[in-house]
Amino acid sequence: MRRTLGRILERSAFAHPRTALISGTVLLGLMVGCSAVPVPYVIEQPGPAIDVLGQYQDEDIISIEGHETYPSDGKLMMTTVSVDGGPGYTVTAAEVVLAWFDRSRAVFPRELLFPEGRTREDVTLENTVQMSTSQQGAVAVALDELGIPYERTVVVAGIEDGAASADVLEAGDEILAVRGERTADAAATQQLVARSVPGEEIALTVRRGGEDLELSVPTREVDGTARMGVVLADGYEFPFDVGISVGDIGGPSAGLMFSLSVYDELTEGALPGGREIAGTGTIAEDGAVGPIGGIRQKMIGARDAGADYFLAPGQNCDEVAGNVPSGLQVVRVDTFDQALEATESIAATGTVDGLPTCEGS
Numbered sequence: 001m002r003r004t005l006g007r008i009l010e011r012s013a014f015a016h017p018r019t020a021l022i023s024g025t026v027l028l029g030l031m032v033g034c035s036a037v038p039v040p041y042v043i044e045q046p047g048p049a050i051d052v053l054g055q056y057q058d059e060d061i062i063s064i065e066g067h068e069t070y071p072s073d074g075k076l077m078m079t080t081v082s083v084d085g086g087p088g089y090t091v092t093a094a095e096v097v098l099a100w101f102d103r104s105r106a107v108f109p110r111e112l113l114f115p116e117g118r119t120r121e122d123v124t125l126e127n128t129v130q131m132s133t134s135q136q137g138a139v140a141v142a143l144d145e146l147g148i149p150y151e152r153t154v155v156v157a158g159i160e161d162g163a164a165s166a167d168v169l170e171a172g173d174e175i176l177a178v179r180g181e182r183t184a185d186a187a188a189t190q191q192l193v194a195r196s197v198p199g200e201e202i203a204l205t206v207r208r209g210g211e212d213l214e215l216s217v218p219t220r221e222v223d224g225t226a227r228m229g230v231v232l233a234d235g236y237e238f239p240f241d242v243g244i245s246v247g248d249i250g251g252p253s254a255g256l257m258f259s260l261s262v263y264d265e266l267t268e269g270a271l272p273g274g275r276e277i278a279g280t281g282t283i284a285e286d287g288a289v290g291p292i293g294g295i296r297q298k299m300i301g302a303r304d305a306g307a308d309y310f311l312a313p314g315q316n317c318d319e320v321a322g323n324v325p326s327g328l329q330v331v332r333v334d335t336f337d338q339a340l341e342a343t344e345s346i347a348a349t350g351t352v353d354g355l356p357t358c359e360g361s
Contacts, residue, residue: 038090042113044294045105046301047080049278050246052254052261057247062261066240069265074272074347076261078246078254079280079302081294085110088120104300113293121161125231127250129157132171133233134251135244138258138283140236141336145263145287148239154183155235163229164218170208174235177205186232193219196226253292255283256311259336260343271340273347278302279311279339287336291315296323303328309346311339317358324358332356 052061053072085091099105114123136155143150156173159166175183178192179202196202198221206213219226244258257279264271280298282290292298295316302310303325312320314334324330329352333339342355 042085047082049077049305051075063243073270074274077278078257079298130252134255142262151237153235157233158231160229174207198226256281278307281313320358
């Protein structure tokens with residue numbers, strides 16, 4: 001038995017130092033080579049937390065013309081997530097392994113965040129549309145709270161890559177009528193367009209820069225239905241100009257913080273009361289605060305930016321509980337009114353005592 005084992009060892013790489021060294025080098029090379037191979041995963045990590053009452057890229061985030069505004073004190077921060085590995089980008093096996101061992105980051109299969117077939121351009125357009133729609137909805141919620149009336153409209157939120165309508169329509173165009181029939185909302189407008197024969201041009205009445213235009217817009221066939229190749233959204237016509245600018249940041253998750261910041265700009269006194277308050281959450285027309293992705297990374301980003309308090313959507317509480325970074329106090333909010341009351345309470349007391357949290361929810 002010993003002789004047989006000895007013969008096996010003699011013939012193995014480990015019985016010959018030179019061969020063992022070569023084999024080890026090859027194995028190490030394979031490991032290093034594989035670590036650089038792109039893999040179908042995405043990595044989420046904390047992005048910047050940005051004070052919506054301040055500036056971004058040397059430009060005021062909120063600009064209001066035609067209505068009196070008031071100075072504030074403190075910060076109302078929107079929070080973001082940086083994503084590596086989406087369409088048009090790749091991450092390596094080594095990056096994924098490192099992210100798995102980093103509690104500030106999260107790893108997901110790519111198809112969970114970006115379904116197969118979606119291009120980088122598709123994602124960019126969707127994020128841009130979501131951000132634009134979120135901003136408009138946020139302003140509407142703030143004005144509702146203040147009792148300021150406005151009108152609802154249908155707007156071109158984005159134009160699909162390669163669409164022939166790009167030569168006629170522009171993002172921001174307000175669609176007033178399709179073939180002379182007034183449009184009620186984005187869904188109704190799509191239905192009016194769908195009645196057309198794919199490929200034919202349709203007559204639109206559009207308002208652009210305060211001027212009403214009569215346009216002939218080409219269509220194309222998508223799943224057997226006529227489409228203009230644009231993304232329509234329910235918009236608003238406000239009695240004064242409200243602009244929100246955050247560069248190329250996309251998505252709808254800053255809606256709540258936009259609403260609070262616009263409300264603060266239009267009311268006397270400082271809503272945050274000198275406190276540094278961060279938060280996240282979509283905002284619906286009725287003021288409901290909706291869930292978002294990457295809340296663990298957003299809380300870390302908020303704490304790293306100096307925030308002491310964080311407003312979290314109630315529907316994200318299962319991800320918040322047990323994952324709150326040290327030094328950050330989190331308040332659960334389900335509506336704009338709750339968020340407003342929580343912010344006023346924090347400003348007045350400097351604590352979250354008596355406010356709802358995610359612990360035990």
